[in-house]
Every structure is written in structure tokens, then in C-alpha cells.
Amino acid sequence: MLTRELSSYLDTNRINQVRRAYYFAEQAHEGQMRKSGDRYISHPLAVARILAEMRLDHQSLMAAMLHDVIEDTGIPKDALADQFGEDVAELVDGVSKLTQIEFRTRAEAQAENFQKMTLAMARDIRVILVKLADRLHNMRTLGPMPYEKRKRIATETLDIYAPIANRLGMHSISTELEDLGFSTMYPMRSKFISKAVTKLRGSHREIIDEIRGRLHEKLEERGMPGRILGREKHLNSIYNKMKFKQKSFREIMDVYAFRIITDNEDDCYRILGAVHSLYKPMPGRFKDYIAMPKVNGYQSLHTTLFGMHVNIEVQIRTEEMENIANNGIAAHWLYKNEPSNGTSVNQARVDRWVKGLMEMRERADDSLEFIESVKEDLFPDEIYVFTPRGKIMELPGGATPVDFAYAIHTDIGNATVACRINRNLGSLSQPLQSGQTVEIITAPGARPNSAWLNFVVTGKARGSIRHVVKSDKHAESLELGHTLLKRSLKGFNTRLGDITEAQKQRVVAHNQVNSFEDLISEIGLGNRMAFLVARQLVVGAPEAEGDAPAASAIEESGRQGPVTICGSDGLLLKFASCCKPIPGDPIVGIMDSGNGMLIHSDTCSHLPDDEQGRAMLTDLKWAKDITDQFSVELRVEMERQRGIIAEMANAVAMADGNIERINVEDQNARFGVVSLVVHVTGRHHLARVMRRVRNIRAVTHISRVRY
Incomplete structure (x- = not known):
């Protein structure tokens, strides 16, 4: 079965090399069994099959066959290098090093493993692809494991592996890992939602078929190539929308989702026009991820339509975009010998991300701080902003001008003093919106402010400031x-x-x-x-x-x-x-x-x-000649009069003081007490301010407050 899959895209010589790796692994694992009672070799074979479905290269498939050999059988890396070459041995060694080791806490173990994963990805991104396939098969076969171990593996999968798969653009693996993790963590909730989805899908079949039929007719009428697929909603996604977006199950399921796959980019935009002529588009719900791809390389046109008293979500993309959407970086090996802008751009994005991880790793004091920074980058809800020269920068939702500055270069982030947003001076802490043009103003010798840590959202900015x-x-x-x-x-x-x-x-x-x-x-x-x-x-x-x-x-x-x-x-x-x-x-x-x-x-x-x-x-x-300003709190007792607060503020200003805060603390019909926090340079300056305020006729008493 695997040979048949491989023969669709690999030549005979490479298939034979994969077969040789299989026989070697089968012999090495002889006598070893899985918890389920199956022969151990069934696991490496299943991992290789997952990678074959993504059409990965023969070396990755060989590494999948051999990925547990070093760890479980004691065969050294050198022996694998002699048999299968240095590249395959390095891949197997990289995957082996990602296995669990003993640490003081589970969090520390997880964090240390992620550091190792980053190093392995930097050397060869295929290491993480083999590891993801390994984790996917383990999640599919968790059943015989003890409950505590199942829960730990599921938590790690939802925290680390599913987000990494998503970040690498591997949507199909990411969603399956999420659903398997969800059903392991919450078996009853998963079962309930699954039953409800099946029941609702049956009752809505007529509407779905009618919408699909009308879309198909419209494409034929205009002579446009395209196949129409229904888009399933995943259990974990439904649960998260119910939990975090406070939506009811019916609200979520009342949206009908379709995907239209066509031949080229031009057809995508023509089909968009066709569906908009069939159903009215909802304002503000159109997104062009072809012109501005997501941070993980995903490309597609998204639109939401209103028709037949229901909302219809439509995604339009090419065959290549569909493959990249499902397999992400893994699609690189399928297309790497063909001229293809999409995959080379996708590879560049991943390389940029991995390089950023390495920078964060170098700056982090320990593995826990590193993983905390990276987790923020693994859940991006992207925005797209422009540099003054028109270059598009991708940032996670909620990113600020400081995040933007660090995304350009660490030295620019460190020297940032102000910013312009759409040519107007803006606050460094305000969240950016898609479409804005951001200009960073720097100054030589400037240093980051520790207060920036309260509002930056990217791991790179946070790590660099720290x-x-x-x-x-x-x-x-x-x-x-x-x-x-x-x-x-x-x-x-x-x-x-x-x-x-x-x-x-x-x-x-x-x-x-x-x-x-x-x-x-x-x-x-x-x-x-x-x-x-x-x-x-x-x-x-x-x-x-x-x-x-x-x-x-x-x-x-x-x-x-x-x-x-x-x-x-x-x-x-x-x-x-x-x-x-x-x-x-x-x-x-x-x-x-x-x-x-x-x-x-x-x-x-x-x-x-x-x-x-x-x-x-x-x-x-x-020291002498101090010019800094210091906060002092004053308590002012006064008779109540119209305009007294304004008179007091004017008196402070006349004495070259600056009011930080003013608050009326206590008052009755005749008298009031005001708390005044002012900035002064020293005792002489304070005396001048107090004298000015005391000279106001309505002020009966003024004193400096100390707690």
C-alpha cells in the first residue's frame, strides 16, 4: 500500500531506499511490541505513510522508518550513516533528541524539549515534520495508555505541536492534532458536540446541496473551471468558539462553508465576482490572502455571503494553494523541482520564523522564558501594516509600534523613541490596525523602557527588551x-x-x-x-x-x-x-x-x-545641580469658591511646577480638602510652589504629605 503511494511521485531507486530502511527498522525492532499489542514496526510504517500522503522526499520517509532505532534499539548514529548516508542519520538523530528527558518539573521538561526542537529545525526543518507525523500517529493510538499519560501527551500536543503545525501551514495535521487532543482532554464534550454536528448536518443536507448546486451552475454558466468542496467544522474549533466567543452551537453551525478549487490566480478573482453576483457579500468580511498571504504562507480568497436566509462562507484558491494550505512547508518538497513562487515564499517565511526563534533562544535566560515568548508567536491573528517605503510587514493581532520596530531589526527596536502612524505622531503602546503605515523614529543612545513589557505582544520584542x-x-x-x-x-x-x-x-x-x-x-x-x-x-x-x-x-x-x-x-x-x-x-x-x-x-x-x-x-x-523632577504630595485645605481649582493650578504653574494629579478628597458646604501631586526639582522649588498656593485667599492651610 505504501509502495503504491510512493510510486505516484518517487522513482524506483528512491522507493527501494525507503524499502531498505523499512527492512532495517523491522529487524532492529524485532520482538518489540506497542501497548496496543501490535508489532512495534507498525508505528514507524504508519509515520512514513502520513509523510507519504504529504508527498515528502525519500530521506524524510527513511528517517520516519528509522526514527526510533537510535533510542529504542541502541544502534548508534554512525551505523545509520554508514548504511543510509549522513543526511538520513542526522534526521534520525534530530528526531531522537526530541524525546522526553528528566527535569525537576514537567513544564521545564517541555520547555527544554522545545529548545531542542528549535535547534533541530534550524539545522533541517524536516526533523519537525517527522516529529509531527510521529506525534499524530501516537495521538491516533493513545487508547491503551494510562489516563494520566494520555492527558499529559494531549496537553503537550495542544500547547506545542498543533500550534507549530499551524505555524508551518500544515492545516490538516494541525486540525487533526487539535481534535484528537480535545477528545482526549474532554471525551464527554467531544462526544456530545460530534453527535450534535452529525444530527445537524443530516437535517441541513438539502440546504447544503442546493447552495452547492447553485454555485456549480454559476461556474458552468461563466465557463470557469472549479471543483466545489464542503468544508467541515472541527470539534476543537467549535468548542473554542462556544467557550471564548460566547457563541451558541446553533450560531456556529448556521454558517455554511464551501471551498472552490480552481486552476490559477486569475480564475480565483473571476470566481469571486461570480459568487458575488449570485449572493450578496457581507460588508467587511472579504479577505484577500492571495495578495497578502498569512504569516504561515497560507493563500486564499475569503468571502462571506448572505443567501437563502443563511450565511455562506466561501474560500477560493488554486490547487497549489490548496496543497500548501493542507501541507504547508511539507509542500516544498513536492514543488521544489518546479518553478513555483508560492512554495519558495513559504520556505522563506519558515526560514525567517526559525531564525527569529534562534534569536529569541539566544536572548532568553532559560528554557521556560524562551517557551513563554514562543507561545505568544504560535497563536498569531495577523495584521498587515506598511513601512514608509511600502513594504508589507506581518504582525500578530494587538501588535504595537514597538513590536513593529523589533520586527524590522533588534537595533531599531532598542533605539526607538517615537513613531508616526499614517504620518501623524502616535503612541508607542497603541495596537496597530491592518493597512496603517508605520514609521519608527530612533535616537542614538536610546534604550528600551522596561514599561514596554506591559504592552508588547511578540516574543522577539519581549525577549529583546528583557x-x-x-x-x-x-x-x-x-x-x-x-x-x-x-x-x-x-x-x-x-x-x-x-x-x-x-x-x-x-x-x-x-x-x-x-x-x-x-x-x-x-x-x-x-x-x-x-x-x-x-x-x-x-x-x-x-x-x-x-x-x-x-x-x-x-x-x-x-x-x-x-x-x-x-x-x-x-x-x-x-x-x-x-x-x-x-x-x-x-x-x-x-x-x-x-x-x-x-x-x-x-x-x-x-x-x-x-x-x-x-x-x-x-x-x-x-549630588549638586540636580535637574530631575520629583513627585511631592500636598494637602490643601480651603474654603469652597467657584474657580478655586483653576486658580490653584495657575499658582503652581506660576511657580514653574507641574501638576501630576489633583483630587478633591473631602468637602462640605463651606470647606474642602484637595490632594495635589506636583513635580518639583527640590526643597527650594517646593517652598516656592507652597508659598504661591498659600497666598491664594481661599486657602486656609497647606502641608506636605508623607505616609
């Missing part, structure tokens, strides 16, 4: 750690330059870190105490990090003159929201483990009041 923020945080923690360590060493009358390399390495080994730089970074992050590290460097006493040091020791080596800080809030230098210190206020710093230093006013009620706690504070002083 990467830059982490490197900035590392640089800042080194700077702060150096400052604190130097200050602590002063208490021992020692400079950092006087410490020998041997002393540094001894302390590095004692603290179990990789390098002295990492130790300094840990001090800046607040994970280690500067005075303890200074003591270890000078005295050499191996104090445990968990030992509670005497207050006198801290006082001796920790309070040696204040550290100067600039006004800017940073990643590791933050101003406390309780007391909102501003230049001119006496300030102290307290280390917050993992987050750097938190700066408080010296009189803040949230600071520790015991002797040991106070001793662990770092004395700070403001």
Missing part, C-alpha cells in the same frame, strides 16, 4: 556594588586597589559565586552586605552570610561618610513612595534583596527604629 533591561540592571548593580564596597573598605583603611587577586579569589570561593564581578553585582542588588564582603577581603575571616553581625561591626565598617547619589530614578536606585524624598531632604538608603537600594527620607516612619536596623542603613547625600 535582554537589554537585564544587561542595564547588571551594569547598574556593578556600579552601585563598587560604590558600597569602596565605602565599606574605608572603614578598614583599605582601598579596593590594594586588594590582591588571591584575596579576591578566596572570598569568591567562600561566597560560592563565579567571579569577583558577580560578587560586586550581588552587593549592588542587595543580596549580600558590603561590610561583610569588605571584612572578608581585609580580615580574611570566613563569616557565613547568614550570621547576624554585631551592630558595632556594622557601625565600624558601614557608616564611613555618605554616598553621593544623582537625582535619577534607576533600575536599582528607587525612591520610596511612602516619604517621597526630594533634593534637600536628609536621606538614607536601605538595601532591598534582589532590587538594589530604596531611598527614604531620614525621618520616614517606615525605617527600622531598633539600633541594629538603623545601623544597617546607608547614609546618602544629594
Whole structure:
């Protein structure tokens, strides 16, 4: 049966090579059985048959036959290379490496496997095609497995394998994996929906046949070639529409779907005109995926018509588009020896996606962060926007100008400061709409803002921003750690330059870190105490990090003159929201483990009041000529008068202040209390603002608020 399938597109020599791989695998798996009781060789044979239906090349089919040989029989990769060539051995090895291994958590195992999958895809995309066929046959034969294992495999299939198949344009495999995963996870729901679909289809057969007949007549009347197929709705798709779009079963099933397959692109557009003359098109429901293909290479014309009191969905495409829609990247091997724009473009799209995965993988700190980023890219609801030069960019739905900037190039994303949408200045956080023209404005030396992580949707943007923020945080923690360590060493009358390399390495080994730089970074992050590290460097006493040091020791080596800080809030230098210190206020710093230093006013009620706690504070002083602005909250008591809020705002503006927020907190017939948050540069500026507000006749009292 498989030979008959292969003979339709492979020559005799290649079929014989596939047959030889089958005999080799049969011998290697001799005596091995599946859970179902079938001989094990039935599984590789079924996987090869799935790939043959997609008309994959002979090497992929050989790898399908042999894909479990390395893992299950102990035959080494070199032996396969000698027998079947290096390419086939690499494919088999790539598939074998995607098998489950032991990790601390199931999520970590899944994430690590996905990293491996990405590397394998980058070397040869056929590895994932064999793996998808392997997963499809396993899903078809899950029955004999224990319930917990069935559920785990189904979850992984729905989370990873079905979306990857969809991303590679392999619609037929993607939908079958989704339906099999759904019926495994929710057997009762699947059975109920399946019965309801069968029943409804029977009662609607007359309408379906009539619509198909009228479409067929219209094509014949205009002399246009085309075969008309009914389009089945898949169980998982129906369930998701009911669950997430809050639609009833009848609403979903009252849409009749047809696919018209024709010879060439011109015929597609002519047929579109014909069906629009037969039934009225619904406004806003036409999509041209031929001119602007989906991100996975899918091409087709979509239109929704209103006729016979029902909605009719029609997809119009060529035979080649139909094959690419069902088999995606797998269609590349069928057409690769023929001139075909569609498949070469499809291959380029997949190559671009895999390259993007590799970039994300390099920037991610661990496999869990990587898979989190990739999952966002596996569920794209595409939009199409234009660069100023007219190039079309495909982005997932909800993408922002920042996502657009990173899609162009990582360096452009990192240097983004503003954007223009349709030639008008726009917000970096606003979701883009299809058809907009987006221009990114960059500035040399600009850096990504960590707040962008709250609105970007693409994995590439998220990974790139995190990467830059982490490197900035590392640089800042080194700077702060150096400052604190130097200050602590002063208490021992020692400079950092006087410490020998041997002393540094001894302390590095004692603290179990990789390098002295990492130790300094840990001090800046607040994970280690500067005075303890200074003591270890000078005295050499191996104090445990968990030992509670005497207050006198801290006082001796920790309070040696204040550290100067600039006004800017940073990643590791933050101003406390309780007391909102501003230049001119006496300030102290307290280390917050993992987050750097938190700066408080010296009189803040949230600071520790015991002797040991106070001793662990770092004395700070403001740098001169600070021009940054700081938020201060004022409480203003006043008599109620018409226009008083406007008068107050004008007074703040006259004192060169800027109002961030104004709120009327409490009022009666005569008096009111207003909370005013203003931006000032320091205490002198604050005094000027308060004096201006106090001079308003209706104001009875003004005070600075600290929590």
C-alpha cells in the first residue's frame, strides 16, 4: 500500500531506499511490541505513510522508518550513516533528541524539549515534520495508555505541536492534532458536540446541496473551471468558539462553508465576482490572502455571503494553494523541482520564523522564558501594516509600534523613541490596525523602557527588551556594588586597589559565586552586605552570610561618610513612595534583596527604629545641580469658591511646577480638602510652589504629605 503511494511521485531507486530502511527498522525492532499489542514496526510504517500522503522526499520517509532505532534499539548514529548516508542519520538523530528527558518539573521538561526542537529545525526543518507525523500517529493510538499519560501527551500536543503545525501551514495535521487532543482532554464534550454536528448536518443536507448546486451552475454558466468542496467544522474549533466567543452551537453551525478549487490566480478573482453576483457579500468580511498571504504562507480568497436566509462562507484558491494550505512547508518538497513562487515564499517565511526563534533562544535566560515568548508567536491573528517605503510587514493581532520596530531589526527596536502612524505622531503602546503605515523614529543612545513589557505582544520584542533591561540592571548593580564596597573598605583603611587577586579569589570561593564581578553585582542588588564582603577581603575571616553581625561591626565598617547619589530614578536606585524624598531632604538608603537600594527620607516612619536596623542603613547625600523632577504630595485645605481649582493650578504653574494629579478628597458646604501631586526639582522649588498656593485667599492651610 505504501509502495503504491510512493510510486505516484518517487522513482524506483528512491522507493527501494525507503524499502531498505523499512527492512532495517523491522529487524532492529524485532520482538518489540506497542501497548496496543501490535508489532512495534507498525508505528514507524504508519509515520512514513502520513509523510507519504504529504508527498515528502525519500530521506524524510527513511528517517520516519528509522526514527526510533537510535533510542529504542541502541544502534548508534554512525551505523545509520554508514548504511543510509549522513543526511538520513542526522534526521534520525534530530528526531531522537526530541524525546522526553528528566527535569525537576514537567513544564521545564517541555520547555527544554522545545529548545531542542528549535535547534533541530534550524539545522533541517524536516526533523519537525517527522516529529509531527510521529506525534499524530501516537495521538491516533493513545487508547491503551494510562489516563494520566494520555492527558499529559494531549496537553503537550495542544500547547506545542498543533500550534507549530499551524505555524508551518500544515492545516490538516494541525486540525487533526487539535481534535484528537480535545477528545482526549474532554471525551464527554467531544462526544456530545460530534453527535450534535452529525444530527445537524443530516437535517441541513438539502440546504447544503442546493447552495452547492447553485454555485456549480454559476461556474458552468461563466465557463470557469472549479471543483466545489464542503468544508467541515472541527470539534476543537467549535468548542473554542462556544467557550471564548460566547457563541451558541446553533450560531456556529448556521454558517455554511464551501471551498472552490480552481486552476490559477486569475480564475480565483473571476470566481469571486461570480459568487458575488449570485449572493450578496457581507460588508467587511472579504479577505484577500492571495495578495497578502498569512504569516504561515497560507493563500486564499475569503468571502462571506448572505443567501437563502443563511450565511455562506466561501474560500477560493488554486490547487497549489490548496496543497500548501493542507501541507504547508511539507509542500516544498513536492514543488521544489518546479518553478513555483508560492512554495519558495513559504520556505522563506519558515526560514525567517526559525531564525527569529534562534534569536529569541539566544536572548532568553532559560528554557521556560524562551517557551513563554514562543507561545505568544504560535497563536498569531495577523495584521498587515506598511513601512514608509511600502513594504508589507506581518504582525500578530494587538501588535504595537514597538513590536513593529523589533520586527524590522533588534537595533531599531532598542533605539526607538517615537513613531508616526499614517504620518501623524502616535503612541508607542497603541495596537496597530491592518493597512496603517508605520514609521519608527530612533535616537542614538536610546534604550528600551522596561514599561514596554506591559504592552508588547511578540516574543522577539519581549525577549529583546528583557535582554537589554537585564544587561542595564547588571551594569547598574556593578556600579552601585563598587560604590558600597569602596565605602565599606574605608572603614578598614583599605582601598579596593590594594586588594590582591588571591584575596579576591578566596572570598569568591567562600561566597560560592563565579567571579569577583558577580560578587560586586550581588552587593549592588542587595543580596549580600558590603561590610561583610569588605571584612572578608581585609580580615580574611570566613563569616557565613547568614550570621547576624554585631551592630558595632556594622557601625565600624558601614557608616564611613555618605554616598553621593544623582537625582535619577534607576533600575536599582528607587525612591520610596511612602516619604517621597526630594533634593534637600536628609536621606538614607536601605538595601532591598534582589532590587538594589530604596531611598527614604531620614525621618520616614517606615525605617527600622531598633539600633541594629538603623545601623544597617546607608547614609546618602544629594549630588549638586540636580535637574530631575520629583513627585511631592500636598494637602490643601480651603474654603469652597467657584474657580478655586483653576486658580490653584495657575499658582503652581506660576511657580514653574507641574501638576501630576489633583483630587478633591473631602468637602462640605463651606470647606474642602484637595490632594495635589506636583513635580518639583527640590526643597527650594517646593517652598516656592507652597508659598504661591498659600497666598491664594481661599486657602486656609497647606502641608506636605508623607505616609
